[in-house]
């Protein structure tokens with residue numbers, strides 16, 4: 001079967017790319033090892049934070065703003081609520097570089113942002129306890145994306161626009177040349193171009209075509225806790241990111257009574273993505289409990305914990321680039337635990353790259369050439 005483009009991995013990023021490519025009139029074949037949205041990759045757990053004043057670097061701000069606009073367009077197309085404007089607080093020491101970058105990027109892009117003392121934070125949100133040395137940068141326009149609903153919505157629209165889907169078909173082999181051939185257990189597909197957006201499995205898929213990338217799949221955990229809705233419900237409480245000296249935590253208010261949700265962003269054990277992950281355990285819970293005891297003392301007991309996968313790059317910036325050894329392959333991976341909010345705009349950018357259209361955004365930060373050790377792929 002021959003297509004204009006094959007997408008290997010139709011998860012967060014691949015599904016958005018499928019929509020934009022189908023919208024651009026391309027014949028597109030989307031292959032996934034499971035049936036997205038599913039719980040085996042990086043896009044489950046109900047919620048993802050979207051914030052615009054961006055601690056990871058000012059270069060992300062235009063992308064985050066475009067992403068928000070595209071999520072809004074998608075919500076209107078499928079007539080679903082995909083975004084909740086709860087606001088997001090970024091919390092840390094007053095001189096924390098992440099918090100300073102949040103403040104600077106808000107200033108540069110004229111984004112609404114309130115910088116609050118620890119006292120002001122505790123007065124506004126009595127569910128939080130903060131020591132004197134900490135401040136918060138509160139962005140009221142940001143909030144929460146409903147992650148599985150977003151993936152489902154792009155799937156619905158891509159199917160309506162004629163994209164072909166092959167689910168529960170892991171890709172076994174990729175053969176590069178003038179065109180790209182992709183082989184599963186039951187099909188052989190060819191296309192002029194191919195997008196590899198296979199999340200935690202990208203490293204091993206690329207190794208099979210002799211392209212070693214510095215990607216590390218990591219086991220991550222998150223959990224829901226009982227919560228007083230007056231203190232921690234989404235009408236009263238924002239999403240949050242805490243940049244502590246030795247750890248980073250993020251979390252969400254209780255939505256529709258589901259419970260307060262929290263996860264730790266840094267750390268996590270390297271994994272083989274093909275192996276079943278160890279379930280959420282006491283050690284995972286203990287780590288989250290320590291944070292809750294210190295900073296959210298009125299949160300109730302643990303309800304349920306889950307496991308998930310991050311795909312880290314060494315500098316925690318994404319990879320969105322063509323392989324120089326096979327220019328008809330685009331890699332979109334290494335989203336390092338902060339990629340979901342951008343899935344919409346990255347889908348649009350991938351479509352522009354495939355169609356040969358000019359990209360309005362500066363994506364030099366995501367080039368493969370920054371990794372000196374990537375000798376074969378660049």
Ligand SMILES: Cc1cc2nc3c(=O)[nH]c(=O)nc-3n(C[C@H](O)[C@H](O)[C@H](O)COP(=O)(O)OP(=O)(O)OC[C@H]3O[C@@H](n4cnc5c(N)ncnc54)[C@H](O)[C@@H]3O)c2cc1C
Nearest residue numbers: 009011012013033041042049171199201308335339340341
């Ligand atoms: C617990 C948790 C919390 C997070 N919180 C946030 C947040 O608040 N805000 C934010 O912006 N981001 C957040 N992220 C990060 C974000 O969710 C990820 O960066 C993003 O989902 C990665 O998208 P992806 O398309 O690379 O991976 P995925 O969505 O996992 O998609 C990859 C797809 O490839 C498929 N695949 C793999 N191998 C093959 C193969 N051989 N053949 C066919 N298909 C294959 C998989 O089945 C999967 O569907 C969080 C992530 C986790 C795990």
